[in-house]
Amino acid sequence: MTALQNVRPHARYTVQLPRSDDFAFWRERARALIQCDVPPDKVAWVEPGGSGDLFAADGMRLPAPSADAPPVRASKRYLSLATNAALHSDPQRFALLYRLLWRLQANPRIMEDKADPDVRRVEELAKNVRRDSHKMHAFVRFRQVEEEGGAEHYIAWFEPEHHILRANAGFFRRRFASMRWSILTPQGTLHWDGETMREGPPAQKTDAPHGDPVEDLWRTYYASIFNPARLKVGAMLSEMPRKYWKNLPEAALIPELIAGAQQRESAMVAAGERDDGARLTSLAAIGEAIDSCRKCPIGCLDNRAVMGEGPGDAALMIVGEQPGDVEDMEGRPFVGPAGQLLDMHLERAGIDRSAAYVTNTVKHFKFTMRGKRRLHQSPTAKEIDTCRWWIESERELVKPKLVLAMGASAARGMLGKTVSIAKARGAPIMLEDGSELWITAHPSYLLRLDGEARDRQATLFDADLAAVQARLAELVEGGVP
Amino acid sequence: MSRAPILDRLKILADAAKYDASCASSGTAKRNSTGGGIGSTEGMGICHAYAPDGRCISLLKILLTNHCIFDCHYCINRKSSNVQRARFTPQEVADLTISFYRRNYIEGLFLSSGIIKSSDHTMEQIVEAARILREEYDFRGYIHLKTIPEADPEIIHRAGFYADRVSINVELPTDAGLTRLAPDKDARQIEGALGKTSSDIVEAKDAKKRFKHAPRFAPAGQSTQMIVGADAASDADIVGRASRLYDSFGLRRVYYSAFSPIPDASAVLPLKRPPLIREHRLYQSDWLMRFYNYRPQEIMQATEADGNLPLDIDPKLAWALKFRERFPVDVNRASREDLLRVPGLGVKAVQRILASRRHRTLRLDDVARLTVSLTKVRPFICTVDWRPTLLTDRGDLRALLAPKAEQLELFAA
Incomplete structure (x- = not known):
């Protein structure tokens, strides 16, 4: 019996698919139909729940190909696309795949013609399905429930756009092999118990657990x-x-x-708002501007700004931390106990304070009230950084050859980073404008010590001042004093 | 030490980690858990969610702690910043990763940390979290560890055996920027660590070729990140630096992170953020170098007088507009290289054109089916039935092709 005897030339055939995602079944039927030479317009493919072809003869048996019918050819590219495209929700997908398979017999290289409308459409369907699968891998969310006996069961509810549930079982099995899990969808369910996969009927959202801590x-x-x-x-x-x-x-x-x-x-x-604008061009203007500066919380306390003092072209700039209680009342830097101590040490080192520009890193006094006393508080790094604008403005105008920063706050104000005084003292650090920065302890540090420790620190402080004086003499030699 | 509830700490430590751009989970060795353990990596990365900033959430990206002894000005976690501090133990990080992973929220972990006590101590803790995941949970998902350049190379080396990817941030495109904004970091040390990891990766790959059981070392390679817009570096500087990094250290990716205002910002930083689109243009130029055979010099040719890429059009179009004599390109004859230069034609579209033209002579309609948008492509190609004639040379071509400025729809979602 030959193929032709089996096929009635004008008959239309209807193929009822057992499941919407049964590519293997479709493939077998499609192969047989092509071998029997049934053209695409004579076949209707009906999936479960779908309506059939009105003109097809009901119950007509599909033709069986003869044993010597030529094999059906399909390129690798076609097969890999068709496996995915068959899972699409488009009811026309099986007809399209059959039409393309039919054309593939006459033109084996048709898949390479990317501009062909059928090829494009199949590629598009496959792409949509791949994307839906990818989104399923991404967006399935398991919720954990404790079952009797304390076993953990992970259950997810997911609504895929295409018929991709069964095709993606492997992904979840490979990933969560040791877990007990179920994925529920409107098209069917999957259950993995750690060893075997079971398929179940369609589910509803209410079948899934409602939450997970x-x-x-x-x-x-x-x-x-x-x-x-x-x-x-x-x-x-x-x-x-x-x-x-x-x-x-x-x-x-x-x-x-x-x-x-x-x-x-x-x-x-x-x-973090700061509206610094342009740099001011005179020390007097800076003195005025800092008084109304409220860029950090210190400026908002009950205090006044203390401007630096000394010659506007001094070769030495001495920088402290911030004004203290006495400085705040008098409005001048280094006039309190720490200032008196500084004066003593400066004199001992032979440095003329009146020839130096003396100022502070932070312009306002930071304190907390303890009874009736205003107790000094260290500025935070942020407050120092905010105030850097002013000390940098002063330095740009005075242009000292040497800056002596006393204490960690002053060092930070100059360098923008926190350094250890013990490590940084005793050697110059080159600043961006070519001037030298020397770092030493703050005199108030000496005030807080007593006995042997104070003597030791005082010696170190004197040594630093002596080194500064020596270096300063070198720097101004032959230049402007 | 009393500890805040894990929820509060997660809030702080995830918030602190969001300035790292990378979330990639692709391109590592294939693994699955059919033989035991939990997790799989199948080549393609999976983005499990997207945040409204358009960035993918693929990994649990957190810091072990946001305490830090460093004081880098662009960083929200710097020592002098006023943010709330918290820390996780390595065990807590591992537990959290597993409970997210089991619910299919993530592909794995991206762990970084502020520096506590010392660089070595911190690196040990990071490696310990990865060790618990790999050895105690037998976790087979993705792990990305941020390594600390100052730490002992021996500890960094161990990180590579647990992690799929390791990364070290170069932070700023220029050394001057690094000195100013990250005073505790050292450019030479960072490059030294990048170099060491790069040679470790090559060595491990080599060993794997000869011995089947040689351990894998960071199979997804190493990457780095640069902050854009915090210093004065131009796009040309940045592209140059990136291409040197790709060449010298075999990096998988250079990430760009547009400097964004951070709470409690340092006074040294610029207050205005660079337009986000600048970061996007840099990524596009990165793409052009990696997949379209553009040389770094050619990207620099596309920049404007200030050394920056134009913001209103993409770098490929900018380049094409500057070199109009190379167009139009005949889609039926041109080489792959020339087709890749056509604005609007991507790598895939070019492949499709090359495959199709063996079967038919392409008309404009055919090209339309193979590409996303014909408008963009049209001035730069010719087909059997189309020649742009005057279009390619029009003075206002840029204006014709630049996307119309649109008001951002803020409440679209």
């Missing part, structure tokens, strides 16, 4: 990892379309995060 942690993570300074809603939507949101525990936060983003960003910017 770990989801709170996950939502917290999602909200915290988001950077409000870089809102790109379009980019998010193209990769995580709204249709997936309903089954993602974190998605409920999105509208709120977006609405809050701008506020959060402006709050961040406002918190």
Whole structure:
């Protein structure tokens, strides 16, 4: 019996597929039909729940190909695309695949012609299915439930767009091989018990558990990892379309995060806001401006700004930390106990204070009230950095050849980083403008010590001042004193 | 030490980690858990969620602690910053990773840390978290560890055996920028560590070829990150630095992170952030170098007078507009290299054109089916039925092709 005897030339055939994703079944039928030379317009493919071809003869048996019918050819590319495209929800997919297979017999290289509309369409379907699978790998969210006996069971509810559930069982099995899990979908269910995979009937959302305490942690993570300074809603939507949101525990936060983003960003910017403008051109102007400076909390305390003093072209600039109680009342730097101690040591080293420009890193007195006394508080690194603007402005105008920074705050004000006094003292550090920075302890540090420790520190302090005096003499020699 | 609830600490330590751009989980060795353990990596990275900043969430990206003894001005976790501090133990990090992984929230872990006590101590803790995951949980998912250049090379080396990817941030495109903004870091030390890891990777690959059981060492390679817009470096500087880094250390990726205002910002930083699009243009130029055979010099040719790439059009179009004599390109004859230069034609579209033209002579309609948008491509190609004639040479071509400025739709979602 030959193929031709089996086929009625004008008959139409209907193939009923047992399952919407049964590619193997389709492939077998398609092969037989092609071997019997049944053209694409004579076959209708019907999936479960779909309507058949009105003109097809009901119950007509499919033709059987003869034993010597030529084998059906399909390129590798066709097969790999068709395996995916067959899972698409488009009801026309099987007809399209059959038509392309039919054309492939006449033109074995048709798959290479990317501009062919059928080839394009199959590629598109396959791409959609691959994307849906990829999104399934990404967006399935398991919820843990404790079963009797304390065993953990992870259950997810997912709504895929195409018929991809069974095709992706392997991915989840390979990843969660040692877990007991189930994935429920409107098209069917998968259950893995650690050893075997079981398929079940379609499920409903209510079959899945309603929550999991770990989801709170996950939502917290999602909200915290988001950077409000870089809102790109379009980019998010193209990769995580709204249709997936309903089954993602974190998605409920999105509208709120977006609405809050701008506020959060402006709050961040406002918190760091500084409108420094241009540098001032005279020390007098700086003296005036610092008085109204409220860029850090110290400026808002009940105190006044203390400007540096000394010749506007001094070769030596002495920088302390901040004005103290006495300085704040008198409005001059280094006039309190620490100032008196400094004067004594300067004299001993032979440094003329009146020839030096003496100033502070932070311009206002930072304190807390303890009873009726104002107790000194160290400025924070941030406050020092904020105040750097002023000390840099002073330095640009005075242009000292040598800067003596006393204490860690002054050192930070000069360098922008925190250094250890013990390590940095005794040797010059070159500043950007070519002047030298020498670092030593703050005289108030000596005031806080007593006995042997104080003597030792006083000796070190004197040695530093002596070194500064010697270096200063070298620097101004032959130049302007 | 009393500890805040894990939820509060997660909030602080995830918030502190968000300035690291990388979240890649692809390109590592293939593994699965059918033989035991948990987890798999199958080549393709998976983005499990997207945040409204458009960035993918693939890994649990957190810091072990945001305490830090360093004082880098661009960093929210610097010593002098006023942020709330918290820390996790390595065990807590491992537990959290596993409970997220089991629920299919993530592909794995990206662990970084502020420096506590010493660089060595911190690096030990990071490696310990990875060790617990790999050895105690038999975790087979993805691990990315940030390594600390100042730490003992021996500890960094151990990190490579647990991690899929290791990374060290070069932080700023220029050495001057690094000295000013990250006074505790040293450019030579960073490059030294990059170099050491790069040779370790090559060595391990070599050993793997000869001995089947040789351990894998960072199979997904190493990457780095540069902050854009915090210092004065131009795009040309940045592209130059990136290409040197790719060449000298065989990096998988150089990430760019547009400097964004951080709470409690240091006074040294610029207050205005660079436009986000600048970061995007740098990524595009990165792409052109990696997949389109552009040399770094050619990217620099596309920059404008100030050394920066134009913001309104992409670098490929900018280059094409500067070298109009190379266009139009005949899609039926041109070489792959020339087709890759056509604005609007991607690597895939070029492949499709090359395959199709063996079967038919391409018309404009055919090209339309093979590409995303014809408008962009049209001035630069010719087909059997199309020649752009005057279009390619029009003075206002840039204006015609530049995307229309749009008001950002803030409340779209």
